[in-house]
Amino acid sequence: xxxxxxxxxxxxxxxxxxxxxxxxxxxxxxxxxxxxxxxxxxxxxxxxxxxxxxxxxxxxxxxxxxxxxxxxxxxxxxxxxxxxxxxxxxxxxxxxx
Numbered sequence: 696x697x698x699x700x701x702x703x704x705x706x707x708x709x710x711x712x713x714x715x716x717x718x719x720x721x722x723x724x725x726x727x728x729x730x731x732x733x734x735x736x737x738x739x740x741x742x743x744x745x746x747x748x749x750x751x752x753x754x755x756x757x758x759x760x761x762x763x764x765x766x767x768x769x770x771x772x773x774x775x776x777x778x779x780x781x782x783x784x785x786x787x788x789x790x791x792x
Contacts, residue, residue, distance in 0.1 A: 699784045701749070701773050702742030707781040711738065720781045727781070732758055732765075733772050740782060742789030746773055 703709070709718040716734035718727040729737055732754060739749040750765045758765070776782035 697786055698745040698747060699770075699773065699786065700742055700744065700788045701736070701740035701746050701777075702783045702785065702789060703737065703740050704781045704783055709737065718776075718781055720779055722780060725779065727776070727779070732768075736769055736772060737776075737782075740773075742783070742785065745788070746770070746784075 704720075706721050707718055708721060709716050711734055714731040714734060716729040716737050718729060718737065719725070720727075735753050735757060736746070736749055739753050744752075746769055747766060750769045751762050754760065754765045754769065755762050773782055773784060777784045
């Protein structure tokens with residue numbers, strides 16, 4: 696599997712509350728409630744770090760889970776948000792900053 700570099704869509708609005716996050720897609724006003732694990736991925740999705748790096752460095756450390764289990768669920772999560780247009784999955788990292 697190729698690496699994926701997740702990035703929050705510029706038009707997605709979000710708030711983090713108590714470790715969880717609420718994300719709104721302004722295109723259709725749909726809301727997404729993210730648990731603490733998904734919120735860690737969402738906050739780290741800057742387009743420069745791969746999903747695997749985020750899972751290993753952030754998710755596994757914070758939640759003490761195995762990388763392969765966490766990666767499987769992270770892929771499902773990222774793919775679902777990408778289908779709704781609020782997360783962009785690129786095959787190469789974003790340059791800059």
